[in-house]
Amino acid sequence: AVAVVGAGPAGLLAAHDLRRRGYAVTVFEKDAAIGGCLTGKIPAWRLPRAVALRDLSVIAALGIAVRTGVEVGRDVALSELRRQFAAVLLLPGFAGAGRLLAMLDEERPPARGRLLAADPVTCETGLPGVFAGGDAVSGPATVISSLALGRRAAASAHRFLSGTDLRADALPAVPRPLLWRLDIDEAERKRRERTPVMLQPFAPPLDEEEAVEEAKRCLDCSCGLCVKDCEFLTSYCRSPKELARQVKAGVKDALKMVYSCNICSLCAEVCPVDLDTGAMLLAARQQAVREGVGPLPAHKPIVSYYRAGVGSTFTLAMAEPGRQHSKRLFFTGCALPAVSPRNTLAVYDELRRNFPGTGVLMFCCGAPAELIGLEGEFERTCRAIREHAERLGAEELITACPDCTHTLKTGLPELKITTVWEALARRWSPPALRAGARVAIHDSCKAHHEPATHDGVRALVASAGAVIEDVEYAREKARCCGNGGMIYPVDPKLAQRVIQRRAGESPLPMITYCAGCRSALASGGKESIHILDFLLNEGDLHTVARRKPTGSIARYANRLRTKWAFRRLQPPAAR
Structure with missing residues (x-):
């Protein structure tokens, strides 16, 4: 010390x-x-x-x-x-x-x-x-x-x-400038001449816009707080300043680095001046696509999965059975129907009970396209979602996925976006199946600015009788699960380090409210359980939490099962 x-x-x-x-x-x-x-x-x-x-x-x-x-x-x-x-x-x-x-x-x-x-x-x-x-x-x-x-x-x-020599590598001390006494002969006196008036200043001052642009050129980035909290930055640089230089030099020679960031924005949360490295690299991914060098070949399965999520085979837009229009729609996203048709239907049943008239929009939010830089496809996805909502008369989307919540708020600001967890927190009383269970909660990095979601999830978990022990990186400073930013196919070793770092924050089973986060943590061997399984599955907590992630083929099949189950639903009076 x-x-x-x-x-x-x-x-x-x-x-x-x-x-x-x-x-x-x-x-x-x-x-x-x-x-x-x-x-x-x-x-x-x-x-x-x-x-x-x-x-x-x-x-x-x-x-x-x-x-x-x-x-x-x-x-x-x-x-x-x-x-x-x-x-x-x-x-x-x-x-x-x-x-x-x-x-x-x-x-x-x-x-x-x-x-x-x-x-x-x-x-x-x-x-x-x-x-x-x-x-x-x-x-x-x-x-x-x-x-x-x-x-x-x-x-x-x-x-x-x-214990080293104090003078080793020490810079020499620079003496103060010597003051010399000079004997100068007195010069001949001359009459003062009038200074000519310049009609224009040699260098006009900057206006406000120019001053702001000039200030943006300076990136004084050296405190290291973001690097300490980020596996990606630790692996690729000593400060975001280095990344900025690489991106400025050209994305073609830095594609692996550009596509290895989780885009979780934790760097912006801990930075004293709110520098968001993820936003910079997201823009770099878009630039890579414009230059024809992105996305990477490793992203092919992600592109296929995304396009299936917006194609007619796996999508569904319908008002509540028995109605022509619905003011609000349950936006299922891709992940929850892919891992659990049963839980997807259970949530919709609660929404119909508490918010009569709720319809369904089973569609991909466009996050995979946005995160790998496909701006055009992301804009088309937002346009399709907007058209479905207008056709059904919907003004609000209720989401079950934090990634969907974040993406829809960004791409469709004219629609009201609410999460299932904040909507049902005070209305739903699930059975108290977990009395005395001690658990930790993994907040999604995409829910950094969703305090109502944080509170709603914790209220529902507590209503099941569980005791919550928050991890250090929670709520607005939550760490990524490891799969964010679509980095797994690009740098799987880095993704595993991110997963293990997050999993190591608590020895307790981790509850997630993102199906993708649960799959990531489970792939790293962490006991983890989606909140709906925690609330509705009567099985042993540790047994359910050790369940392996759903495989790729099963995910496609589950999405079809969910769609068919929605189509078979009856109007409320007929149930």
Whole structure:
């Protein structure tokens, strides 16, 4: 563990660098907030407070402990810090140098002023393991100079803690420019000439739109939070900046990388500035298709499955039996009918009971086409869904799949999209078959921004008598199951690592509310169970959770069985 005294530019950069190297860092600051001169002395018109605070938020995001209102030398002794921490960095700024001198056993202040004495190359003081830098050593200087000394002190502390030579690979100290006294002969006096007036500025200022475009060219991406949470980024880069460069250079030479992202948007959820790497790579996939190099040959089964899901053999659009029109439709999607016709019919039965007049739209939402870059096919799918809804008089689609929910909200914003789980959470009372069962819930990555779905699923699971133990990456920060983004045929080893990482978050059986997620987790050997099997299947929980995923041929057959079962349904009065 390392202690950093001072939360100005030098101290914060030193803490940032040491934390990035894996050290536990605690910052001590005598003021009530961090930032030093960045927020306390530099005027807001020069450095806007919102900009400074946004950048300072990285400190908390990196897990650096900050103790404000603590002055070293008054509230805590330097000797105490040396006992508690393996290294101490004194970076308090010019104003804080005086009090620290006495603790370093200085008999008198240096001749050049009350500054801390430190080696200009290694930042060592007279005490082992204690380093100093910033304005407390150099005197008042620029912010850049303070940052440079903070980084130099952090590098020396790292070498000290690693047991290596402090001067190994250390940059030499650059002396201040020498001030020369020059004897200059007095020049002949000349009359001042009027400066010509320029009719136009040499370089006109940027307007607002140009300034925004110019700012977008800068991608200062180095905190590493998204890389830490993503198997894809860990495998392919050190920061999204590298991916952006590869994509800009041309997608043709980076196709495997472009098609290996789950498009789960967890990176945007953890990024301090909301950078969505998945959105960038989705655009790259669309570009690959336009250039004729995408999708990949490995995507052929996905394309076939998708086209079957929008073809006449496996699709169905009907009002509730006995009616000509329905204001709402149960949008089944592809996955649920493919793995369980019984559960699909059971959900529709509950919807008819609680929302009379609900019809059925058995159709693919278009997510497979969208995720592999087939923009034209995705737009045609959205158009077909819109036409079916208009023909049946529907204004609302009720979905059972989070991928469908996300895709339909994106492609058909004019329709109301509701999930089965939020619609039935307060109306459906399934039998309490799981009293006392302890389970974890796998939230779908496509449901990051669906809090009503999160709450509805948990309410239904609790109504069955189960005890829920949430995993760390839940709700809006849920991790992908591994099959998102259609990556499995492109990089199966990466997909398995994603599956195992998600499965390892809990030893308990995982409940999913996405049939595709359940298949992915089960393929990795994880005990997992779809919420409808959890609520309706009377079998032993662990036996049901260990069931293997449904095979490809069986999935096609089940979709036909579901369609035929819907067609055989009777009007409510005839049941």
